[in-house]
Amino acid sequence: MKHPPQKEETLPVISPKDLLRVPGKQALELILESPRPVTLVQSLAEEDLFWLVQDIGPEDALPILALASNDQWQYLLDVELWAKDRLEIDTVNQWLGLLLKADHERFLNWVLQENNELIELHLFKHIEVRIREEDESPSDFDEGYFSLDNLFYIRIKHKKYEQTIREFLDRLAQHDLHKFHQVLLELAGVLPAEVEEYMYRIRNVRLAEKGFLPFEEAIGIYQYLNPETLHEEEPQLHKHTQEEQPSQPVPVSTSLLVQDIDLFYLSLRQIEDGNVLERLQMELTALCNQIISADSLVLRDKENLVSVVRKACGYLSIALEEMTGADPQKAVHLLDKFPLLHIFRVGYGAALELRWKTEKWLKESWFVKQALDFSFWDDAWKGILEGLLKKRPLFYTGFSEGESYREFKSAEDIIHCQRALDEIKALDQLLSLAFTESIVAVPVQAYHPITYKNLLFTCWARHHQGLSEETKPLAIEELKSFFRNLWEKKTKPYQVDIKMRQAFMDWLQMRSSQSVADILDQVGNTIDHLFEELEKEYGSVALKDLDPRYIKLFLVTP
Numbered sequence: 001m002k003h004p005p006q007k008e009e010t011l012p013v014i015s016p017k018d019l020l021r022v023p024g025k026q027a028l029e030l031i032l033e034s035p036r037p038v039t040l041v042q043s044l045a046e047e048d049l050f051w052l053v054q055d056i057g058p059e060d061a062l063p064i065l066a067l068a069s070n071d072q073w074q075y076l077l078d079v080e081l082w083a084k085d086r087l088e089i090d091t092v093n094q095w096l097g098l099l100l101k102a103d104h105e106r107f108l109n110w111v112l113q114e115n116n117e118l119i120e121l122h123l124f125k126h127i128e129v130r131i132r133e134e135d136e137s138p139s140d141f142d143e144g145y146f147s148l149d150n151l152f153y154i155r156i157k158h159k160k161y162e163q164t165i166r167e168f169l170d171r172l173a174q175h176d177l178h179k180f181h182q183v184l185l186e187l188a189g190v191l192p193a194e195v196e197e198y199m200y201r202i203r204n205v206r207l208a209e210k211g212f213l214p215f216e217e218a219i220g221i222y223q224y225l226n227p228e229t230l231h232e233e234e235p236q237l238h239k240h241t242q243e244e245q246p247s248q249p250v251p252v253s254t255s256l257l258v259q260d261i262d263l264f265y266l267s268l269r270q271i272e273d274g275n276v277l278e279r280l281q282m283e284l285t286a287l288c289n290q291i292i293s294a295d296s297l298v299l300r301d302k303e304n305l306v307s308v309v310r311k312a313c314g315y316l317s318i319a320l321e322e323m324t325g326a327d328p329q330k331a332v333h334l335l336d337k338f339p340l341l342h343i344f345r346v347g348y349g350a351a352l353e354l355r356w357k358t359e360k361w362l363k364e365s366w367f368v369k370q371a372l373d374f375s376f377w378d379d380a381w382k383g384i385l386e387g388l389l390k391k392r393p394l395f396y397t398g399f400s401e402g403e404s405y406r407e408f409k410s411a412e413d414i415i416h417c418q419r420a421l422d423e424i425k426a427l428d429q430l431l432s433l434a435f436t437e438s439i440v441a442v443p444v445q446a447y448h449p450i451t452y453k454n455l456l457f458t459c460w461a462r463h464h465q466g467l468s469e470e471t472k473p474l475a476i477e478e479l480k481s482f483f484r485n486l487w488e489k490k491t492k493p494y495q496v497d498i499k500m501r502q503a504f505m506d507w508l509q510m511r512s513s514q515s516v517a518d519i520l521d522q523v524g525n526t527i528d529h530l531f532e533e534l535e536k537e538y539g540s541v542a543l544k545d546l547d548p549r550y551i552k553l554f555l556v557t558p
Contacts, residue, residue, distance in 0.1 A: 014030055016045070019040075019044070019048075020051070020253055021256065024052065024055030024057070024061075027052060028056050028060070028061070028064065031064065031067070032063060041064055041072075042068065043249055044249060045248070045253075046210075047075070047210065047253055047254075048252060049068060050075060051302060054301070062101055065102035070106075070110050073099060073107075074115075074206065076095070077095060077115070078207055079207075079212075082200070083298065084296070085200050086196075087196060087199075092122050093165075096119075097163070097167070099111075100164070104175075105175065108171060108175045117195050117199050118199060119183065120187060122165075123187055124190040124192060125192065126156060126157050126165060127187075128154070129153070129184050130152075131151060132147070132150070132151055132153055138150070142155070144156075146166075148173040148180070152181065152184050154169065154184075210286060211285065211287065211288070211289030211290040213290055215293060218294040221287075221290050221291060221294050221341065221344065221348075222392060225345035226346075230323075230343075250278045250281050250282055251281065251285040254285045254312075255280075255281045257309040258284075258309060260310060260313060262313060262317035263324075263331055264313045264316040264317045264320060264331075265313065266331075267328050270328055270332050271332055271335070273336075276335075280335060280340065283339060284340060286341075287341055288312050291308050291312060310407070311409075314407055314410065315409075316343050316347055317347070317410055317411075318347035319345075319350070320343065320347075321410070321411035322347070350414045351393040352393065354393060355388050358385060358388045358389055361421075365425075365428050366428050366429070367428055367431070374386055376451055377424060378451045379398070381424055383404065384396045387405050387417075390405075394406060394407060394408075395407065395408045396417075423525065426522040426526075427523050427526055429522070430512055430523055433513060433514065434508065435455075439471045446558075447549055447558055448551075448552050448555070450555065453533070453552075454555045456508075457530075457553050457554050458554050459471060460503075460508075461474060461478070461479065461482040461554065462478075464500075464507070473554075473555035473557045475557055476548050476556055476557070479551070479554055479556055480543045480546060483538070485497070485500065486500055492539065493539035494535070495535055496534060505520075505527075538553070
């Protein structure tokens with residue numbers, strides 16, 4: 001009886017995305033259990049291998065390092081060894097030791113051919129070399145010296161580097177004694193500053209291809225780009241983005257960290273062309289790398305990379321929303337035509353426009369002429385203004401998201417700040433008409449600093465009480481007397497009497513010489529919010545419990 005032929009059992013194919021979606025230790029197990037671990041590791045883009053090693057931990061990732069290609073090693077050293085334009089000596093020593101442990105034969109062949117300057121610079125700084133003369137005996141050398149050939153005697157200057165340097169020299173002497181002698185002899189001619197500058201320049205050339213530009217070039221990512229200009233340059237940009245990309249693994253670390261379901265995310269989900277998706281993945285990685293360079297960041301944790309990806313995606317979405325009216329299909333069309341760098345600059349330009357509008361208004365604003373600071377606009381508006389005026393504008397959250405400031409991430413954020421700025425400007429204009437004399441002396445006499453809220457309510461209360469029209473605080477009894485007329489006589493929480501609201505508008509009309517209709521048109525929402533806050537703060541407080549220490553909506557004397 002013949003048995004039917006059995007199908008060969010095939011192992012599931014593991015992709016780079018599969019590895020980067022799981023925790024580092026699990027990814028390590030998947031690689032080691034793979035039938036072709038070398039192929040799998042070397043199929044990773046250099047950026048992805050870096051984050052995989054960081055996730056696993058460099059010491060635990062030795063099996064991965066042993067399988068990595070020379071180019072992947074080079075990228076790791078380029079990213080790890082430098083702090084701005086200076087070599088981190090401790091890190092150099094650490095990575096020399098790691099790669100020696102991973103595969104000392106291949107490492108020696110590679111490093112002496114491709115990174116000889118790095119080895120010679122490290123040795124120059126940390127060892128002393130003496131050549132034994134014919135009339136000298138080994139006992140003539142101090143205890144700290146050792147020799148591997150009875151000719152060159154070496155002393156390692158720093159104990160913390162001794163293990164790595166000693167192992168490197170031992171391996172090198174065993175590997176190629178002639179090369180060992182050559183390296184030690186060439187140390188006498190090393191010029192540290194020139195060697196380090198040369199290494200830094202070559203490293204920057206390599207990393208520039210990944211988007212890691214020198215700071216003075218990377219900062220160009222924050223240059224304003226008008227969306228109309230982008231459309232005018234469409235043919236040229238279209239040609240640029242359609243050029244054939246060199247054959248290399250496509251990095252996926254950054255694209256896997258796209259988390260916010262914004263217009264950029266939704267647009268990516270609709271793209272079916274694999275070539276376009278690969279191009280966008282490479283551009284997104286380069287964009288994030290340029291942000292890292294421009295912001296002078298040192299990232300060793302994926303959680304920190306998440307914030308960079310979120311920043312990139314946020315400004316991309318702002319630009320796509322502005323240019324397409326939030327239409328995903330039109331957004332897909334734009335992503336197909338324009339480089340992500342240009343789209344990012346359009347989105348960031350929306351935040352820059354807000355900053356420029358704020359700076360222009362400040363030059364002529366009433367509150368600046370009154371020598372008041374941003375605290376005059378109370379916490380929320382103060383936070384918005386200070387966020388917009390930062391060197392790189394930020395969105396004020398009011399700690400609702402666990403931090404007071406973050407990057408803009410949607411057109412809604414831009415609109416929110418634009419509306420707030422319009423309200424501030426409108427109220428500032430109204431105050432300039434209502435208060436023509438200086439008010440800077442007021443806060444000295446009150447418990448709390450002056451704000452637009454307590455300025456308006458205090459001056460209105462003084463007028464209503466028949467007190468002098470001076471801009472000065474109320475006594476607590478004067479405030480209590482005012483509160484007796486303020487509320488509708490109903491159950492708590494009290495609401496402001498409609499007649500008192502009208503009295504407030506009449507008073508504003510008198511002070512500013514503006515019609516009630518114009519006032520409501522300009523600052524109606526602001527006034528509504530003021531009275532809502534007044535009812536929320538004091539609508540449930542009995543007159544006897546009013547304490548000047550806790551009253552911020554009125555200026556009250558101690």
